[in-house]
Amino acid sequence: xxxxxxxxxxxxxxxxxxxxxxxxxxxxxxxxxxxxxxxxxxxxxxxxxxxxxxxxxxxxxxxxxxxxxxxxxxxxxxxxxxxxxxxxxxxxxxxxxxxxxxxxxxxxxxxxxxxxxxxxxxxxxxxxxxxxx
Amino acid sequence: xxxxxxxxxxxxxxxxxxxxxxxxxxxxxxxxxxxxxxxxxxxxxxxxxxxxxxxxxxxxxxxxxxxxxxxxxxxxxxxxxxxxxxxxxxxxxxxxxxxxxxxxxxxxxxxxxxxxxxxxxxxxxxxxxxxxxxxxxxxxxxxxxxxxxxxxxxxxxxxxxxxxxxxxxxxxxxxxxxxxxxxxxxxxxxxxxxxxxxxxxxxxxxxxxxxxxxxxxxxxxxxxxxxxxxxxxxxxxxxxxxxxxxxxxxxxxxxxxxxxxxxxxxxxxxxxxxxxxxxxxxxxxxxxxxxxxxxxxxxxxxxxxxxxxxxxxxxxxxxxxxxxxxxxxxxxxxxxxxxxxxxxxxxxxxxxxxxxxxxxxxxxxxxxxxxxxxxxxxxxxxxxxxxxxxxxxxxxxxxxxxxxxxxxxxxxxxxxxxxxxxx
Numbered sequence: 174x175x176x177x178x179x180x181x182x183x184x185x186x187x188x189x190x191x192x193x194x195x196x197x198x199x200x201x202x203x204x205x206x207x208x209x210x211x212x213x214x215x216x217x218x219x220x221x222x223x224x225x226x227x228x229x230x231x232x233x234x235x236x237x238x239x240x241x242x243x244x245x246x247x248x249x250x251x252x253x254x255x256x257x258x259x260x261x262x263x264x265x266x267x268x269x270x271x272x273x274x275x276x277x278x279x280x281x282x283x284x285x286x287x288x289x290x291x292x293x294x295x296x297x298x299x300x301x302x303x304x305x306x
Numbered sequence: 307x308x309x310x311x312x313x314x315x316x317x318x319x320x321x322x323x324x325x326x327x328x329x330x331x332x333x334x335x336x337x338x339x340x341x342x343x344x345x346x347x348x349x350x351x352x353x354x355x356x357x358x359x360x361x362x363x364x365x366x367x368x369x370x371x372x373x374x375x376x377x378x379x380x381x382x383x384x385x386x387x388x389x390x391x392x393x394x395x396x397x398x399x400x401x402x403x404x405x406x407x408x409x410x411x412x413x414x415x416x417x418x419x420x421x422x423x424x425x426x427x428x429x430x431x432x433x434x435x436x437x438x439x440x441x442x443x444x445x446x447x448x449x450x451x452x453x454x455x456x457x458x459x460x461x462x463x464x465x466x467x468x469x470x471x472x473x474x475x476x477x478x479x480x481x482x483x484x485x486x487x488x489x490x491x492x493x494x495x496x497x498x499x500x501x502x503x504x505x506x507x508x509x510x511x512x513x514x515x516x517x518x519x520x521x522x523x524x525x526x527x528x529x530x531x532x533x534x535x536x537x538x539x540x541x542x543x544x545x546x547x548x549x550x551x552x553x554x555x556x557x558x559x560x561x562x563x564x565x566x567x568x569x570x571x572x573x574x575x576x577x578x579x580x581x582x583x584x585x586x587x588x589x590x591x592x593x594x595x596x597x598x599x600x601x602x603x604x605x606x607x608x609x610x611x612x613x614x615x616x617x618x619x620x621x622x623x624x625x626x627x628x629x630x631x632x633x634x635x636x637x638x639x640x641x642x643x644x645x646x647x648x649x650x651x652x653x654x655x656x657x658x659x660x661x662x663x664x665x666x667x668x669x670x671x672x673x674x675x676x677x678x679x680x681x682x683x684x685x686x687x688x689x690x691x692x693x694x695x696x697x698x699x700x701x702x703x704x705x706x707x708x709x710x711x712x713x714x715x716x717x718x719x720x721x722x723x724x725x726x727x728x729x
Contacts (some may be wrong), residue, residue: 178385182642191639191642191643192643192646196714197711198712199714201717212714213543216674216675216676216679216715217675218656219636219655219657219664219675219676219679220636221713221714221715222714232378238712239712239714239717240637240713240714241634241635241711241713241714241715241716242636242639242657243639243657244637244638244657245634245637245710246657247639259645260493260566284657296549302434
């Protein structure tokens with residue numbers, strides 16, 4: 174992880190996902206298209222994440238999210254949303270916090286708990302889907 | 307090739323438009339200050355303890371700087387101890403009293419220190435450490451505006467005195483670094499002295515804008531530093547009334563009246579004297595200018611951005627401090643998006659700290675965690691103008707709007723598309 178000598182606190186991958194996040198929920202009407210939902214985190218620790226999945230034939234066709242939190246929380250949700258698109262549920266369930274971190278080219282140690290939230294939200298959403306189906 | 311690389315690097319750092327609104331973190335060194343201090347690095351570089359001419363030149367400027375500062379503080383020059391930072395001065399004041407007490411009590415700390423909940427970590431952590439030696443520490447509450455509870459202070463002082471153990475020292479900051487709240491130091495001094503207790507005040511944030519006459523303030527010790535008054539980082543001082551006895555933290559060659567050993571930082575001390583003089587001279591005018599700008603900024607943020615809360619007292623507030631919480635979003639995100647636009651601010655959010663807790667100051671004034679996480683401090687200074695504030699608010703509005711759009715905490719509480727933020 175290269176942070177020293179940079180004029181930005183995080184990696185450039187975090188910066189890109191934070192400044193231009195992908196797949197976030199722009200319009201609430203979109204939700205009707207999605208069939209799985211997960212929410213994790215709380216305000217006390219300062220991170221809350223919501224995730225919507227569109228699952229068809231055991232595959233994640235599309236994804237939307239909303240996140241309250243710091244740059245690394247927003248960036249890690251965005252990065253994860255790109256990773257899981259097109260994935261089978263089995264494969265998605267294997268995603269770990271370190272996979273998300275690798276995609277962001279690393280996070281400062283104190284920030285790791287934020288990215289852990291991404292894979293937790295994913296598991297919550299898949300659980301929700303399995304309950305409904 | 308190498309040349310090209312260097313050129314590009316320089317460009318990214320200097321070409322970006324920068325609006326610095328973090329003067330409470332630190333100030334740049336003023337040109338006048340730098341110019342006056344420069345000769346003491348290379349030409350008049352002597353050690354004031356040396357007996358030769360080079361040494362005497364340094365000694366004279368040390369004496370002169372002390373006199374200049376004593377004049378501003380309205381104290382005796384022997385009452386000024388130069389240190390390496392505000393934090394060091396605070397440590398010297400608190401531990402200095404504590405160690406004196408411990409020497410008297412065979413190494414055990416006996417007695418009570420009083421402070422208040424929104425103090426700087428330099429004070430809180432020092433006092434917390436002193437509890438290990440047996441000292442008792444009381445933290446007085448503040449109200450929702452951030453002002454210390456005077457009744458509680460008086461009750462605690464009275465109780466300790468009745469028990470035959472007057473409180474050793476009260477330490478209360480002059481003005482708060484996060485929310486800019488100014489404490490009623492004169493009143494606090496009056497109460498402390500009524501019960502025979504000494505008062506130390508951390509004046510680092512207030513020095514640029516508030517009166518520094520220690521006789522009028524009636525403080526027994528006062529901490530100041532250079533890095534908040536357009537002087538140098540790594541410079542500070544402790545004003546201490548002559549009759550108060552403290553132990554040093556740093557032992558050695560007997561410098562600073564045996565209270566702070568180590569060859570004096572002459573350029574830094576000259577810079578501190580000059581910086582404090584300039585502050586004193588321009589205090590009235592600059593405070594008035596910033597106050598107008600501050601109030602303009604507060605009013606405009608309230609008008610342009612829904613669901614914001616001004617943290618800290620409106621009335622008893624430093625002229626350069628604006629601190630808002632933005633509902634539904636987190637401070638570090640706001641800070642970093644503004645940073646991309648060249649705007650430098652700070653936040654009380656845990657995400658931008660070394661711990662996982664939000665600002666103890668904001669929690670102490672009663673803010674729920676969510677709002678404490680969503681706070682931004684704008685601290686104004688010499689280069690702040692209305693134009694820069696307008697640009698800042700424009701960018702702030704955009705950043706807040708975007709972050710609220712992607713925040714569940716905002717969207718779930720504010721019905722979609724009709725609150726004027728998400729359009």
